[in-house]
Amino acid sequence: MKLEVKGLHSGYGKVTILHGVDFVAQPGEITCVLGPNGAGKSTLMKTIAGHLPASQGEIGIDGRPVQGLNALQATRLGIGYVAQENNTFREMSVRDNLLASALAFDGTDALIEETYRRFPILDERAGQQAGTLSGGERQTLAIANALLASPQLLILDEPTAGLAPIFVDRIVEWITELAQSGMSVIWVVEQNPEKILKISRTTWMFDAGRNRETLPSEALLEPGRLEAMLLQEH
């Protein structure tokens, strides 16, 4: 699935946060989104996923305009979204989280079994309340919940923030496999993005609700380049 965003304006109530943003995610690629705190990265992701309405601009999937979708419609069109926060049902067990997602997205029992095979930690923790999982376990559950909708585009908003390296490596491995199988992935990256830049083709940088730069992700792996970009006055 190819996603194209043009001239997008969005925000909260009367406050505009995105001031005419462009963005593209190509099929089968991991596209990184980078920018300082408050740049509007999460706002862009929420708007693409139908959790926030756009006030102006266009969102297109495979050449068809799709703006104006609500979250359920976006999910049904194949857009999966793992929010930065509150991305599981905390009071429910791991098993019930997966069952609820499967029910909501018409997922099958076979898909839940596949989820346990892909993420054995969720099988181990099936009876545990989601709110008591470790950060890495909870992000695994959030990704698994989103995958139960069989998305063609998966949006990950800082999924590895604050996680132990072992979980970062696992998530990088899963997401690489998903992209290799054809899924488009948008990955909002946090402070130390090297591991993710390595598996991504293109990085879009934003600042203060506007596009700042779009460049091949490998360019940001050159020593000192990323630090220079993030520190640069503009």
Ligand SMILES: Nc1ncnc2c1ncn2[C@@H]1O[C@H](COP(=O)(O)OP(=O)(O)OP(=O)(O)O)[C@@H](O)[C@H]1O
């Ligand atoms: N629910 C909300 N209501 C009002 N303003 C909000 C809301 N959520 C975010 N904002 C504001 O929108 C701006 C952009 O926030 P956003 O979360 O999109 O940035 P971000 O680039 O994802 O930042 P971070 O890296 O810190 O997650 C910020 O000024 C923030 O205070």
